[in-house]
Amino acid sequence: MEIKCEWCGGNANSGENTVYWELPDGSRAIEITMTPAVICLDCDMVYQTDNTIKEIEDQLFLVDNKKIDSSITFKELMELPRMLKRNYFDFSS
Numbered sequence: 001m002e003i004k005c006e007w008c009g010g011n012a013n014s015g016e017n018t019v020y021w022e023l024p025d026g027s028r029a030i031e032i033t034m035t036p037a038v039i040c041l042d043c044d045m046v047y048q049t050d051n052t053i054k055e056i057e058d059q060l061f062l063v064d065n066k067k068i069d070s071s072i073t074f075k076e077l078m079e080l081p082r083m084l085k086r087n088y089f090d091f092s093s
């Protein structure tokens with residue numbers, strides 16, 4: 001799939017890379033491998049789309065961070081069960 005680079009407007013491909021992410025409580029950073037990424041063929045920028053960033057942040061917020069090792073694949077992270085002690089998305093009550 002060909003996409004446009006957000007930085008230089010050049011041709012970019014979708015791929016994956018390793019990212020380092022700080023946990024929501026700030027206690028430590030984890031390595032997330034095989035994370036969907038945009039890889040620009042023109043300026044060599046490798047970055048995550050806003051959508052992917054949101055997916056990671058939402059997931060880290062909702063899963064038990066103690067279950068996450070120092071390194072995890074994106075797929076494993078997304079498959080971790082979410083804790084639904086509180087419904088974070090119900091703003092009506």
Ligand SMILES: [Zn+2]
Nearest residue numbers: 005008040043
């Ligand atoms: Zn670029």
